[in-house]
Amino acid sequence: MIDDTFAHEQNLIIEEDGKTLLVTGCAHNGIINILEHFQKIKGRMPDYVIGGFHLSSRSGGNEDSDMIDRIGKYLMATKAKFYTCHCTGIEAYERLKSVMGDNIDYLSTGSEITI
Template sequence: MRLYTLVEEHAADPAFGCEHGLSFYLETEREHLLFDLGQSELFLRNAHALGLDIARVDRAFLSHGHYDHGGGLSAFLRENDHAPVYVHSRAFEPHFSRKPEGVRPIGLDPELEHHPRLVPTGDVYEVSPNLLLFSDVTGTECQSEGGKNLLERVGDTYVPDAFAHEQSLIVYDKGKCILFTGCAHRGVVNLVQRAAEHAGRMPDVVVGGMHLYSPSQKKSEPDELIRAVGERLGKTGARYLTGHCTGEHAYAVLHDMLGDQIGYLPAGSQVDL
């Protein structure tokens, strides 16, 4: 398998653009997959710079209902005329962020909710024998405090988002088990554990953000929490490839703890899994 990072906050080379968001392109033995779409059409431009053709994507997945992961959805539907897009059934509900200047919407374009190529998913959704989506995470260890500034609306009241709309993807290929987490709002420790329960084994590689930095508040989680996450991840034996909402400080702390067990994925990077 070869993994390409199409969108992230940093770029591997000046030839690639960067933005707040995330998008990955994965070539497996069987098909080409796209996981998340960034916040704009940037994923298309970076794919072109990497020599990748978005029209060849067989399936696309949206991890959750925030603009920085699904803002490129309309561009994808335009550039690719056949691939289904798997989206949790609650992803198009309104979502918000509490910033110092007030609450603002951060959801998806509601006009796309009923597009015929969108496939609604639920708690557990088997796409194929090699692809499993799940959102049934119940663990509560090492969760980000910054996540409390991400909101949903109940009636006229804003409450912390429970992230029922957040799904993760397990990919099986050539004997390997790869987990894609998106932002891991419910805690990367809990997502990895739930993935292991679904797969019957620990993932070999975990790809995605860990939400140890709050962009809305511009602050990292406390070192105590970051180190608690690192201690638990180190025991799994999995390799971690991360970026986006993990944050630079948290990544530095985790790298000090985990060494080569963790790596960073700027836009334009390529990794063989």
């Protein structure tokens, strides 16, 4: 067995009309790590982020509440608007929502957003 480094996982940056959108996959490397890498290469944080945060697993486990709170506080400090989805998990999303308020929303199949 070989540990997966997730080096194949990619993120997409879209810059248009003075706005920057970061699209992540399931953020296996951690949403905070991805944002810190973004800041390292761009010198700032994105305006919007869309993607999963990989805080739940198929077996039903979730990241612990304290870690979710720390992630939420970090995300709030970026001043970005976040849209998350499937692998964040509903329970983790609800906890993030309680920390982040209107700075985070959940996307499900068929959702549309205008940026």
